Amino acid sequence: MTGITALPIRLRDTDRVALTEHFLALDADDRRLRFGASLSDDAIRALDERIDFDRDEIFGIAGDDLRLLAVVHVAFYPAKAELGLSVLPGVRGLGLGNALFSRAVMHLTNRGVREVFVHCLSQNGAMMHLARKNGMRVVHDGSETDAYLALPSATPGSILAEWVFDHNARIAHDFRRGTRLALDAMQAMTPRPARQRRAA
Numbered sequence: 001m002t003g004i005t006a007l008p009i010r011l012r013d014t015d016r017v018a019l020t021e022h023f024l025a026l027d028a029d030d031r032r033l034r035f036g037a038s039l040s041d042d043a044i045r046a047l048d049e050r051i052d053f054d055r056d057e058i059f060g061i062a063g064d065d066l067r068l069l070a071v072v073h074v075a076f077y078p079a080k081a082e083l084g085l086s087v088l089p090g091v092r093g094l095g096l097g098n099a100l101f102s103r104a105v106m107h108l109t110n111r112g113v114r115e116v117f118v119h120c121l122s123q124n125g126a127m128m129h130l131a132r133k134n135g136m137r138v139v140h141d142g143s144e145t146d147a148y149l150a151l152p153s154a155t156p157g158s159i160l161a162e163w164v165f166d167h168n169a170r171i172a173h174d175f176r177r178g179t180r181l182a183l184d185a186m187q188a189m190t191p192r193p194a195r196q197r198r199a200a
């Protein structure tokens with residue numbers, strides 16, 4: 001890992017703008033890999049408006065500038081859940097996708113969900129690799145692929161581990177947000193050097 005803190009935080013309705021910006025930062029190819037179609041900017045905005053933060057769970061990893069670098073959307077179905085991951089191109093291959101996957105699995109285990117799956121294009125080498133690395137059963141169906149993972153039962157230890165993880169992630173995030181706001185405020189208050197008078 002680099003300087004990025006790979007501690008996913010739970011996103012809330014107040015993070016909706018940051019989430020939209022994250023999806024808009026994906027190019028046409030990435031949008032196709034993530035959503036199954038190269039959605040237009042307007043379609044992305046409409047999609048984001050439909051995300052229900054009470055029903056679904058969304059975890060994100062932010063950079064020092066608080067921009068969302070990586071996001072996993074967890075959609076619930078009866079007895080199972082689907083993951084949709086996206087990591088911005090500049091920070092791929094650093095383990096953020098894997099960190100999001102693990103965080104989502106931790107959450108689903110503790111919610112009593114018995115199976116998680118990922119649906120993606122068969123050509124998606126990175127996602128296929130991530131799925132296999134996490135022990136998922138990969139089922140190809142032509143150009144599309146589903147990967148499944150059976151989840152264990154929750155234990156008091158797994159519930160405590162999630163609570164501690166959430167707590168630490170939120171503290172780290174709030175600290176970075178506070179630092180960012182303080183730096184921005186200091187910058188705004190610093191007087192700019194007077195513009196040099198042009199020689200006559």
Ligand SMILES: CC(C)(COP(=O)(O)OP(=O)(O)OC[C@H]1O[C@@H](n2cnc3c(N)ncnc32)[C@H](O)[C@@H]1OP(=O)(O)O)[C@@H](O)C(=O)NCCC(=O)NCCS
Pocket residue numbers: 030033034083084085086087088091092093094095096097098099118119120124125126127129130133
């Ligand atoms: C798939 C995606 C989420 C992975 O995110 P990431 O942060 O790069 O993931 P990680 O760094 O944790 O792991 C990526 C792994 O895939 C490997 N990888 C990358 N490209 C690969 C490829 N074309 N073929 C095989 N493996 C590949 C990396 O080497 C790394 O493996 P390692 O950890 O064993 O070294 C990211 O590429 C992405 O957002 N893609 C566009 C959207 C998308 O495809 N979403 C998935 C649909 S649900």
